[in-house]
Amino acid sequence: AVVSTQSTGAIVTGYKRGLRNQHSSISLLKIEGVDTKGDTEFYHGKRVAYIYRGQKARKNKVTKRETKLRVIWGKIRRAHGSSGLVRASFRTNLPPKAIGATVRVMLYPSRV
Amino acid sequence: KAVVSTQSTGAAPTHKTKQVQGEKNGGSRQVPLAKKPRFYPTEDSKNPLNNRRKVKPTKLRSTISPGSVLILLAGVHRGKRVVCLKQLPSGLLLVTGPYKINGVPLRRVDQAYVIATSTKVELPAMPESLTDALFKRKAKPTKNEKEMFVENTTEEPKISAEKIALQKEVDALVVPAVKKVDMLQSYLRSRFTLTKGQFPHEMKF
Numbered sequence: 671a672v673v674s675t676q677s678t679g680a681i682v683t684g685y686k687r688g689l690r691n692q693h694s695s696i697s698l699l700k701i702e703g704v705d706t707k708g709d710t711e712f713y714h715g716k717r718v719a720y721i722y723r724g725q726k727a728r729k730n731k732v733t734k735r736e737t738k739l740r741v742i743w744g745k746i747r748r749a750h751g752s753s754g755l756v757r758a759s760f761r762t763n764l765p766p767k768a769i770g771a772t773v774r775v776m777l778y779p780s781r782v
Numbered sequence: 783k784a785v786v787s788t789q790s791t792g793a794a795p796t797h798k799t800k801q802v803q804g805e806k807n808g809g810s811r812q813v814p815l816a817k818k819p820r821f822y823p824t825e826d827s828k829n830p831l832n833n834r835r836k837v838k839p840t841k842l843r844s845t846i847s848p849g850s851v852l853i854l855l856a857g858v859h860r861g862k863r864v865v866c867l868k869q870l871p872s873g874l875l876l877v878t879g880p881y882k883i884n885g886v887p888l889r890r891v892d893q894a895y896v897i898a899t900s901t902k903v904e905l906p907a908m909p910e911s912l913t914d915a916l917f918k919r920k921a922k923p924t925k926n927e928k929e930m931f932v933e934n935t936t937e938e939p940k941i942s943a944e945k946i947a948l949q950k951e952v953d954a955l956v957v958p959a960v961k962k963v964d965m966l967q968s969y970l971r972s973r974f975t976l977t978k979g980q981f982p983h984e985m986k987f
Contacts, residue, residue, distance in 0.1 A: 710983075
């Protein structure tokens with residue numbers, strides 16, 4: 671699915687975990703179109719945004735507009751495994767309801 | 783304390799040779815001309831190390847050079863394709879649409895927020911006045927007590943006349959260079975987008 675024209679989509683598959691314990695400070699993302707460890711190199715360091723809605727409209731500090739949309743920013747840290755999954759950490763940990771949700775992977779900071 | 787002889791190097795004499803009496807006293811001694819002060823701190827203070835660091839602008843990516851077409855990734859002009867003019871001493875890239883073609887004015891941009899394409903434009907020499915000083919914000923004149931409650935009747939134009947003039951000057955140089963290349967003008971008019979099935983890691987810019 672095309673999330674936006676200037677970013678790729680990724681699905682949050684869960685937190686970094688062993689079978690019986692999970693570490694919610696690191697989320698695992700499945701980036702669209704990436705299925706090998708080599709492909710993930712492009713995305714290392716790229717910023718990632720989890721966008722969600724709240725009940726109340728708040729003023730966005732950057733655009734100065736009243737909006738119900740809220741963001742949690744993060745970045746892609748490293749590959750996870752050999753099948754293209756990626757570890758990301760966010761400024762505040764992703765809420766569990768984000769599991770299965772789409773997250774936007776920006777194209778910056780760019781190294782191309 | 784071991785006395786390091788500086789006499790041999792030809793520097794100003796710091797020690798004086800004095801004859802000493804007594805058979806077993808070695809005959810002569812090196813006495814410092816300037817005596818150490820009677821009171822000195824209990825701990826020797828270290829001299830701070832020399833800072834030999836030279837501030838350089840950020841290392842320019844090998845794919846970026848004057849005349850490269852870049853894709854802006856963030857900000858109001860995200861997705862727009864622009865021409866890189868040069869790297870400023872602050873490290874930022876100076877970029878222009880050109881304004882006539884896609885509405886991007888003379889603007890500074892960080893390398894990290896830009897994708898460099900392999901397309902290049904041959905640029906002529908640019909005016910000397912393209913520096914960081916061009917983008918420095920002008921301080922608002924402070925009002926004294928009387929003027930504080932008086933409405934500012936004269937509106938400051940958002941973009942100074944000199945900037946507009948400089949933009950026209952630069953565009954007059956860049957636009958003909960762009961028109962020389964086939965289809966480049968319409969390329970700069972268009973925006974970079976990702977559509978379904980397109981993945982940036984598979985793309986060659």
